[in-house]
Structure formats: C-alpha cells, structure tokens
Amino acid sequence: MAGMALQGIKILEYSEMVAGPYCGKLFADLGADVIKIEPPEGDPARASGPFPQDKPHPEKSALFLYNNTSKRGVTLDLRATPGKELFSRLVQWADVLVDNHPVGFLAGMAFDDAALLKLNPRLIYTCITPYGRTGPRAGVKGDELTVSHAGGLGNLLPSRSRDISRAPVKPGGFAVAYHSAIAAAMVTMAALIGRGKKGKGRVIDVSMQEVVVGSIRPNVTGSRHQRSYWGRVPDRPPAMGRMQTSDGYLVLGAAEDHHFAALREVIGNPPWLADDRWLNMWWRTNHAPEIAPMLDTWMVKQQKEDIHQKLSKRGVPLGPVNSIKEVLENEQYAFRDYFKDVEHPQTGTLRYPGWPYMMTASPPRVTRPAPLLGQHNEEVARKELGYSEEDYRRLLKSGAFGKAKR
Amino acid sequence: MKDNGLPLEGIRVADFCWVWAGPFACMMLAMLGAEVIKVEGHRRTDITRHGVIWPQADPQPTAVPPNQGMSFNSVNMNKKSITLDLGKPEGAALAKKLATKCDIVVDNMRPGAMLRAGLGYEALRKLRPDIIVIASSSRGQTGPQRDYAGYATIHHAIGGAAYACGYPDDAPSTTSGDTDIMNATTAAFIVLAALYHRMQTGEGQFIDYSQCEGVTSLIGEMALGYQMTGRVQERMANKHPFYAPHHVYQCWGVDRWLALEVHSDGEFAALAKAIGKPELAGDRRFATMKARKRNEAALDRIIETWTRERDRDWMVNELNQAGVAVAPSRDWADLYADPHLRAREAFIRVQHPEIGPIDLVGVPWKMSD
Numbered sequence: 001m002a003g004m005a006l007q008g009i010k011i012l013e014y015s016e017m018v019a020g021p022y023c024g025k026l027f028a029d030l031g032a033d034v035i036k037i038e039p040p041e042g043d044p045a046r047a048s049g050p051f052p053q054d055k056p057h058p059e060k061s062a063l064f065l066y067n068n069t070s071k072r073g074v075t076l077d078l079r080a081t082p083g084k085e086l087f088s089r090l091v092q093w094a095d096v097l098v099d100n101h102p103v104g105f106l107a108g109m110a111f112d113d114a115a116l117l118k119l120n121p122r123l124i125y126t127c128i129t130p131y132g133r134t135g136p137r138a139g140v141k142g143d144e145l146t147v148s149h150a151g152g153l154g155n156l157l158p159s160r161s162r163d164i165s166r167a168p169v170k171p172g173g174f175a176v177a178y179h180s181a182i183a184a185a186m187v188t189m190a191a192l193i194g195r196g197k198k199g200k201g202r203v204i205d206v207s208m209q210e211v212v213v214g215s216i217r218p219n220v221t222g223s224r225h226q227r228s229y230w231g232r233v234p235d236r237p238p239a240m241g242r243m244q245t246s247d248g249y250l251v252l253g254a255a256e257d258h259h260f261a262a263l264r265e266v267i268g269n270p271p272w273l274a275d276d277r278w279l280n281m282w283w284r285t286n287h288a289p290e291i292a293p294m295l296d297t298w299m300v301k302q303q304k305e306d307i308h309q310k311l312s313k314r315g316v317p318l319g320p321v322n323s324i325k326e327v328l329e330n331e332q333y334a335f336r337d338y339f340k341d342v343e344h345p346q347t348g349t350l351r352y353p354g355w356p357y358m359m360t361a362s363p364p365r366v367t368r369p370a371p372l373l374g375q376h377n378e379e380v381a382r383k384e385l386g387y388s389e390e391d392y393r394r395l396l397k398s399g400a401f402g403k404a405k406r
Numbered sequence: 407m408k409d410n411g412l413p414l415e416g417i418r419v420a421d422f423c424w425v426w427a428g429p430f431a432c433m434m435l436a437m438l439g440a441e442v443i444k445v446e447g448h449r450r451t452d453i454t455r456h457g458v459i460w461p462q463a464d465p466q467p468t469a470v471p472p473n474q475g476m477s478f479n480s481v482n483m484n485k486k487s488i489t490l491d492l493g494k495p496e497g498a499a500l501a502k503k504l505a506t507k508c509d510i511v512v513d514n515m516r517p518g519a520m521l522r523a524g525l526g527y528e529a530l531r532k533l534r535p536d537i538i539v540i541a542s543s544s545r546g547q548t549g550p551q552r553d554y555a556g557y558a559t560i561h562h563a564i565g566g567a568a569y570a571c572g573y574p575d576d577a578p579s580t581t582s583g584d585t586d587i588m589n590a591t592t593a594a595f596i597v598l599a600a601l602y603h604r605m606q607t608g609e610g611q612f613i614d615y616s617q618c619e620g621v622t623s624l625i626g627e628m629a630l631g632y633q634m635t636g637r638v639q640e641r642m643a644n645k646h647p648f649y650a651p652h653h654v655y656q657c658w659g660v661d662r663w664l665a666l667e668v669h670s671d672g673e674f675a676a677l678a679k680a681i682g683k684p685e686l687a688g689d690r691r692f693a694t695m696k697a698r699k700r701n702e703a704a705l706d707r708i709i710e711t712w713t714r715e716r717d718r719d720w721m722v723n724e725l726n727q728a729g730v731a732v733a734p735s736r737d738w739a740d741l742y743a744d745p746h747l748r749a750r751e752a753f754i755r756v757q758h759p760e761i762g763p764i765d766l767v768g769v770p771w772k773m774s775d
C-alpha cells in the first residue's frame with residue numbers, strides 16, 4: 001500500500017459536532033495520527049443522529065461516525081487536575097491542537113494561548129469559532145442557523161424564491177461548519193509546511209462568519225461596487241438556474257453562447273428562439289424573462305436524467321438535483337469508487353462518502369472506524385505518553401478519564 | 407508577520423484556471439505567501455474579467471472592461487498575470503517551461519484540455535519529476551460523465567446538497583457560487599497535503615479533483631442516515647430535527663429578518679425573559695426541548711408577535727447580551743456596515759489602478775506571527 005501523505009503529523013482534536021471534528025478527519029484520512037478528546041459524556045454529535053431504526057445510541061450516530069473516522073479517541077475530565085495533567089502531556093505530544101469550543105473555553109480551564117505555547121512552543125493551535133476570537137462579537141453564541149445568516153449566504157436563499165414574504169433560509173445540513181473545517185484544515189496545513197523553517201508555533205483564529213462571507217465574496221463586492229444582483233427573488237441569469245422536469249428538478253447552466261445554441265437545437269429550434277440575438281449572452285441576460293415561460297413549459301415535459309444525458313453530450317452544463325439516495329446510486333460516483341465501505345463494530349458495514357481527490361502517490365483511506373467512547377484511553381496514556389501500567393491505574397482511579405470509565 | 411514569515415514563502419504555483427473554483431484555490435495559496443502566476447489564453451481570457459457573473463440591472467452595462475470584473479478581482483488577489491497564445495508552438499513551449507519552474511500546477515479546465523496543450527501531468531513530470539499537478543473538474547477526470555460540464559450550482563445539485571436546502575413544500579434551492587469557493591479551499595488543502603508529502607519523500611503526484619464529489623463529502627451524515635433509516639433527509643428550511651425555537655423571524659420593516667436558535671433550556675429561559683415573557687420557561691408546552699419541538703408552531707407565533715414590532719438590530723443587541731444565539735439575516739450592505747467585521751478587518755481596501763479604491767473580502771482567518 002502506498003504511503004499516506006500526512007504520516008507522522010500528530011493532531012490533538014479537542015472539538016465537538018462538525019467544524020473541529022471534520023477538520024480532524026481531513027487530516028486523519030490522509031494518515032495523520034489524530035487523537036480525539038471527548039468529555040466523559042461524549043461528543044454531542046453522538047446524540048445527534050440519525051440512528052439505525054431511529055433508536056438513539058451513542059456509538060451509532062451517523063454524524064459522529066462520519067466525522068471521526070481514522071482517529072483514536074480518549075475521554076478526559078478537564079475540570080479535574082489529573083485530567084489537566086493528561087491534557088498537558090497530550091499538548092506536548094501534538095503538532096496541532098484543533099479546538100472549536102466557544103471563545104475562552106480552554107482559557108477558562110487554565111489553558112490560554114500563552115500556557116499552551118509554553119507547554120509546546122512548536123504547537124499550531126487552530127481555533128474555529130462562530131465569530132472569531134476578537135472584535136465586539138467574539139463572545140456571542142452562534143451555530144449553523146445564525147452564522148449562515150450572519151455571513152450573508154442565508155439572505156440569498158432559497159434561490160429563485162417564488163414568495164418574498166417567506167423568510168430566507170439556511171443552506172441544508174451543516175454546510176457552514178463543514179466549510180469552516182476545510183478552511184481551518186487548509187490554513188493549518190500551510191502553517192505546518194511553514195513551521196519547518198523556524199520551528200515556531202502559531203495561533204490560528206478561524207471565524208465561521210468570515211468563512212460564509214468569503215464564500216459569497218463575488219456577490220458581496222459585486223453588489224457594493226457594480227450594483228450587481230443580490231436577492232432570493234426570481235432572477236434573470238444568462239443560465240436559467242433551477243428548473244422543474246416531469247420527475248424532479250435540475251439546474252441548467254447554458255451560460256455561454258455555444259451552450260445556448262446547442263440547447264436551442266435540442267429543443268428543436270422553436271419559433272420563439274428563432275432570433276439569433278438569443279445566441280448573445282448579454283442579450284439573454286437582460287431578456288431571459290421573455291422566454292422563461294416557454295423554456296419552463298418545455299423543460300417540465302422532459303425527464304431529469306434523460307435530458308441531463310442528452311444536453312451534457314452536447315456540451316451544455318447542467319445537472320439533476322439528486323437526493324442522497326440518487327447520489328449513492330449514481331453511475332459516475334460508482335465508476336470512480338467514491339463511496340467506501342467502512343465496518344464498525346456497532347453498526348456493521350455502511351457506505352461512507354469518500355474524498356473528492358484521487359491521489360496517485362499518497363491516496364487517502366479510512367484507517368479505522370470512529371472510536372468508541374474512551375476506546376483508546378489506556379493505549380494513548382501508555383503508548384503515546386509513556387505512563388506505566390501502575391500510573392495508568394492511578395489516573396483511572398483519579399477520574400482523569402471521567403468517573404464511569406473503564 | 408515578521409517572526410515566522412508567511413508559511414508558503416518560496417513555493418511557486420502555476421495557475422491555469424478560470425471562473426472561481428480554480429482561481430480561488432490559487433488565491434488562498436497566494437494569500438499564504440506562495441508566488442502564483444496566473445496564465446490566461448491570449449484570446450480566451452478568464453470570463454469573469456469581462457463582466458459580473460451575476461447579472462446587473464438595466465440600464466447598467468452588463469459587460470465591463472477586462473480588468474474591472476468584480477468577481478475576477480475578488481478571487482485573484484496577490485497573483486502575477488501572463489497571457490499566452492497556447493495555440494502557437496512558441497506559446498505552448500513557454501507555458502510548459504513556466505509550469506516546470508513551479509512546484510504546483512493547478513487547472514480547472516475540462517478534462518483533456520491541458521493534455522491537448524502539451525501540459526498534461528506525464529509531460530510535465532518528465533521535465534520535473536517532483537511536480538504536483540491538480541486538475542479540478544466538474545465530475546472528475548475519469549468515468550462515463552467525465553466530459554460533462556458544470557458550474558457551482560450544478561455541482562451543488564448533483565452532489566446532493568441542494569435537495570436538502572429550501573422549504574419542505576417548495577422547490578429545492580441551490581446556493582450561490584459558494585460551492586466553488588468551498589471546492590477551491592478543499593483543493594488548496596489537498597495540494598498542500600501533497601506538498602507536505604513531497605517534503606517528506608521527494609515524491610510528486612497527480613491529483614484528480616471532482617467538484618461534485620466535493621459537495622457529497624459534506625453531507626456524510628445524510629448518506630449514512632439514509633442507509634440507517636431508509637429515509638432521505640428532506641428540506642427543513644430553517645428548522646432543526648430537535649432544537650426549538652430554531653427559525654428566522656420577521657422583524658419590523660420590509661424584508662428584515664432575525665435568525666434565532668436555542669439549544670438548551672437555559673438559553674430558552676434567557677430568551678423568554680428578554681422578550682418579557684419569563685413565564686414561558688415554566689409553561690409545560692415549552693419547558694423542555696421535546697415540548698418546545700412538539701409545540702413549535704405556537705412558540706414561533708409568540709416569538710414572531712414580538713419580533714414583528716421591533717427593530718432587527720436592536721433585537722440582535724438585546725438578545726446577544728442575554729446570551730441567546732441570534733443574528734440578522736444580513737445582505738451585502740449589512741456586511742459592509744457590520745462593526746464586528748470592520749474591527750476584525752475582514753475587508754481589504756485595495757487601490758485598483760482602473761477602478762480606484764475597492765473593498766474586497768479578505769481571508770477568514772487570523773494567524774499569529
């Protein structure tokens with residue numbers, strides 16, 4: 001088996017739910033040694049689900065299982081001295097600490113930036129918080145719903161809304177947390193590369209709100225400086241956007257002139273498109289509403305996957321709105337072997353999404369399923385931190401791993 | 407940043423990209439200190455130069471001069487630019503020479519385009535064995551749909567995320583170009599991981615990136631959830647499977663909205679007090695999370711009766727101070743006016759030689775020296 005890209009990098013992940021854990025997973029699936037710290041009661045993602053047959057179980061939550069592959073897991077009671085001692089040793093062990101607790105949470109446990117960097121001057125300490133660690137809103141609570149609207153993306157959705165009196169909406173799932181995890185992983189990766197030169201650690205402060213603002217940066221600057229379009233009401237794009245077919249929805253992007261020419265042919269050169277001005281992008285941009293009803297009428301008679309194939313083969317950008325079931329059954333994903341079977345002792349084998357990158361020299365893989373709660377307490381204490389069996393028993397008794405632990 | 411310097415100083419990147427998904431990946435590397443050289447076809451330049459992708463209102467001209475497209479300026483900061491005629495042998499030779507002087511080559515052309523220009527991975531590797539090449543395309547470089555084209559919203563739809571966005575009783579919604587920005591950031595991450603691998607082993611490689619798959623990797627819980635329950639996660643607008651209240655409420659004024667999410671009984675008590683109805687916390691319809699979720703419609707009516715008569719930003723201040731997670735649903739003007747974003751210098755003032763001063767969005771992180 002080929003070597004993995006991030007072999008030898010040690011990541012300490014003291015995080016919960018999605019933003020911190022997915023950041024850790026990105027490293028872990030590339031071969032980094034990731035140790036996840038959970039409070040004794042477990043990461044709240046363990047209670048989030050979905051669960052098999054809708055029966056909540058801390059080892060069977062889809063959100064937890066997906067975001068914590070390839071990691072080892074320990075439980076720590078950070079409120080008590082023995083837990084703090086273990087945490088200190090882990091900070092010294094690590095190259096990177098990933099933390100998505102609220103601003104000031106670790107500092108409140110006596111681990112502020114100075115203390116962490118004193119323990120380990122080479123440490124890269126990556127924090128992911130709703131609004132960042134500085135500024136007037138640093139201490140304000142936020143999560144997926146509020147941050148997606150705070151950063152402007154929510155205000156644009158739903159796209160092509162038919163009813164302006166309805167509230168704007170967040171993107172689905174945990175889009176903001178996942179995107180923030182990626183930004184954090186990317187800048188952490190850069191810091192790791194740059195650290196080689198002088199060996200000095202850094203603190204990285206990722207703001208989820210700014211991730212959202214950054215994700216719509218062309219809309220934001222375009223609206224300010226060129227009065228380009230902002231809003232969720234029906235738009236007039238050169239591409240027609242979301243459209244309805246006889247069996248679902250698709251997104252059409254016949255943006256360029258040659259795309260639209262191909263579309264016109266596939267429609268059968270109807271009289272309402274006879275004028276060649278329709279083959280000019282700027283004309284279409286300003287006159288699309290005139291042909292929108294005819295296009296809609298034509299599209300609603302098509303079948304989603306059939307027209308996807310037909311127009312794609314002519315070079316027109318478009319794609320079906322797939323449910324996750326349809327993605328799991330998709331021929332292109334299957335050909336590329338995108339989904340990976342992962343066996344877990346409590347849920348059996350499930351098909352997990354893989355990675356959007358195929359690498360010739362150091363491909364990613366799931367090296368182990370998500371850890372059971374406290375599964376690696378003894379292994380990490382003894383193998384990584386060098387505690388003797390006796391010392392490990394002492395720690396266990398002291399409640400360092402939490403009261404009810406093995 | 408005197409102390410450590412920027413982390414990617416000394417790394418050189420050839421940027422054969424256009425629109426957003428490729429260029430923004432290279433911009434991230436540039437913002438972190440890499441030298442990025444953007445290569446454009448001399449006849450076919452980056453389309454974002456010529457206009458805004460988002461249409462403008464009449465009678466505003468829809469096309470702008472080639473240096474003034476705001477989406478171009480937003481995702482190409484810190485780069486150098488060269489135009490080449492890749493159709494001429496001399497132009498292609500120059501491009502190849504340039505590419506092999508780089509550590510990293512990034513493209514987001516259709517599969518095969520780089521190959522036809524003589525810039526495929528195998529050709530470059532012969533001249534520079536440790537080169538890292540990443541090709542980011544719509545569906546990936548292999549498979550029956552490898553030649554199909556797409557944009558951000560199309561990838562969002564194919565990947566399964568659009569299906570779960572919007573109102574349950576209305577059409578699914580794609581998001582904006584943010585899928586490109588997300589895929590660009592993921593591509594920058596993986597290219598840096600490959601660079602790390604090269605630093606350890608001396609080995610370069612080729613990375614085949616699929617932007618549709620990039621979307622699916624961010625809905626893993628939906629994929630596992632479908633297998634566990636046999637049900638597809640449907641659209642929930644602003645709702646949550648078990649938290650309540652979790653909604654966007656109408657405020658006083660026109661098209662003004664307040665996003666509010668409560669994740670605990672303590673937060674709900676704080677909310678109830680702040681809206682002058684402390685008794686709600688003890689009301690058996692709302693006292694526990696389960697009860698609130700069951701009686702969510704009634705609860706939303708109570709809260710919206712309060713929000714409709716009040717100013718959005720006033721409520722945001724009051725409720726944030728009370729420890730409740732709320733935020734305005736901000737539009738672009740709200741973002742530029744936000745004192746918090748200003749304090750964090752989230753916008754970068756750039757002196758553009760043709761336009762003058764423009765406020766571009768910076769990077770979403772702060773990094774200590």
